Amino acid sequence: MTYDKSTMNELHWLIDMVQTIEVGLVVLDRNYDIQLWNGFMENHSGISPNSIKGANLFEQFEYLPATWLKQKMESVFLLKNRAFISWEQRPYVFKFNNYRPITGRADFMYQNVTLLPLSSLTGQITHISMIIYDVTDVAINRLQLKAANERLEHLSQTDGLSQLHNRRHWQQCMQHEFDRHSRYGSPTTLVMFDIDHFKRINDTYGHIAGDKVIQHVSHILRQSLRETDCAGRYGGEEFSVILSNTSAEDALKFAERYREKIAASQMRYENAKISVTVSIGICEILPEFDNSAQWLASVDSALYLAKQAGRNRCVIYRPRAEIH
Numbered sequence: 001m002t003y004d005k006s007t008m009n010e011l012h013w014l015i016d017m018v019q020t021i022e023v024g025l026v027v028l029d030r031n032y033d034i035q036l037w038n039g040f041m042e043n044h045s046g047i048s049p050n051s052i053k054g055a056n057l058f059e060q061f062e063y064l065p066a067t068w069l070k071q072k073m074e075s076v077f078l079l080k081n082r083a084f085i086s087w088e089q090r091p092y093v094f095k096f097n098n099y100r101p102i103t104g105r106a107d108f109m110y111q112n113v114t115l116l117p118l119s120s121l122t123g124q125i126t127h128i129s130m131i132i133y134d135v136t137d138v139a140i141n142r143l144q145l146k147a148a149n150e151r152l153e154h155l156s157q158t159d160g161l162s163q164l165h166n167r168r169h170w171q172q173c174m175q176h177e178f179d180r181h182s183r184y185g186s187p188t189t190l191v192m193f194d195i196d197h198f199k200r201i202n203d204t205y206g207h208i209a210g211d212k213v214i215q216h217v218s219h220i221l222r223q224s225l226r227e228t229d230c231a232g233r234y235g236g237e238e239f240s241v242i243l244s245n246t247s248a249e250d251a252l253k254f255a256e257r258y259r260e261k262i263a264a265s266q267m268r269y270e271n272a273k274i275s276v277t278v279s280i281g282i283c284e285i286l287p288e289f290d291n292s293a294q295w296l297a298s299v300d301s302a303l304y305l306a307k308q309a310g311r312n313r314c315v316i317y318r319p320r321a322e323i324h
């Protein structure tokens, strides 16, 4: 077979481009032995084409997910179709460092990979090609945007002072729990508490000390909760917690423990040691409640009774309330 000069030139250019293109190119034979390894792969792996040619891909790079990758490659050999691996599915196939100046914060190069069937002159698929694209910039931008959106969502749901859910988000949780109870019927209890004589603290020590007391009781509350409990700052010095799968009697144990913890704790502010107590209302969803507003009004009336009965105590809502 002879080639004219222009065909030779074209071939020469193509080889030059394959070597210098900013995309990784690898050709594998049927045994996954490496037959081509371009300049991009050499630059990022530090392994020259001459030293890697003929080596088995999975022996050379033991970290590769062999079972998963072979399954993909086999389907390319057999079905003669392309296959794609996106960075969202697996951040990278080849573990290369990221040297990009803008996205330098990424530890490694994010990659999209295409697997292409390569046919021989007789039309058989004897080799496949891996095309490796560096998509670090796109991936980092996308991840940063996602993280920013998550932060914004968290901020829009959180009360800045207490770091508990804000009232709007907490009310959504309460509605959700009420609906869940209507469907599945598992016991669900609302606990609402209010700091006793809080006005006195503001008046005696100032508003900043008052804010610190709010942070103090919120901090102890967060420590006392389970993952599934939804706690919010309902108003100025009023807080509420939804305890799912919990009866009023069990919620009382939680509330008593919390009340005692608060009463036993002290908060330092400048030279003062500030002690506070809390009054707590407890209400399990009862069959006669038609909506979440009735549930909320009932826990509020139990809290009111706790205040009336002398504060620093828990009251379970019942049509006739019990004071503890």
Ligand SMILES: Nc1nc2c(ncn2[C@@H]2O[C@H](COP(=O)(O)OP(=O)(O)OP(=O)(O)O)[C@@H](O)[C@H]2O)c(=O)[nH]1
Pocket: 161, 194, 195, 196, 197, 198, 199, 200, 202, 206, 207, 208, 209, 210, 211, 214, 235, 236, 237, 307, 311
């Ligand atoms: N420091 C501070 N004070 C607040 C905040 N929100 C509400 N308050 C104050 O909390 C006080 C609540 O007072 P009251 O409703 O009379 O209740 P209390 O003094 O706790 O009395 P009882 O609830 O009956 O025990 C008011 O003085 C409000 O100004 C806040 O975010 N920070």
